[in-house]
Amino acid sequence: MKKRIMLVEDDEKYAEKLKQAIVNEGYEVAYFNTPIKSVAEFTKSNYDLVISDFCMKDMDGVKLLTILKEINPSIRSIILTAYPEEEVEMEAIDINVDHYLSKDKSLTIMLKYIQFLLKKETVPTETTSSYKLSSSIERISVDMKTRIVEKEDEVVSLTKKEYELLVLFLKNKGTALSREDIAENLWSNDIENIDLRVIDGHIKRLRSKLSLFGISSVRGYGYKR
DSSP states (O other): OOOEEEEEOSOHHHHHHHHHHHHHTTOEEEEESSHHHHHHHHTTSOOSEEEEESSOSSSOHHHHHHHHHHHOTTOEEEEEESSOOHHHHHHHHHTTOSEEEETTSOHHHHHHHHHHHHHSOOOOOTTOOTTEEEETTTTEEEETTTTEEEETTEEEOOOHHHHHHHHHHHHTTTOEEEHHHHHHHHOTTTGGGOOTHHHHHHHHHHHHHHTOOSOEEETTTEEEO
């Protein structure tokens, strides 16, 4: 089976060149030009390696990989930068990024780093409930590999958006999410055209299907779990 790589880079010219070189080595590459969309996609598919630019519009590469490593702590990772800085490299080390590389390195060298990382054995960690989310209080469990949701050991059928909302709330326990935050995470392509009241409807149906009492409204703002 081909190794799967996520490439997140807003410089499309550079991304195309790097992507083609990686594909030519026999790997499968999913390319995203915005970090927000990459987070949503990361929850839906399995990846062996994430390669991210550092300097991007919506969030930097360190913040992106911090989020992705909360979903899958054992994911291999590389941060690329046009302007290496010691302070940023220290931040990357702190979150266990495997390599912090300058973009002026040749494609040959880049591919060597990638090949080396993908040959290494992944060491499971205790937090590798990487594809499992749950709420013991509400007796809900989510398997993100199979997208199966269970309530009190019974499978519950959810729509795509209801499932994505549930995953978002389970990953952000105790955090108040504005309707704009929710739209940005789950409707990233269409955010400017979304009627935010649509979110209320999806949440109402999700609460009903799972008898969810833990998702509460934050007046004039959004929701919190």
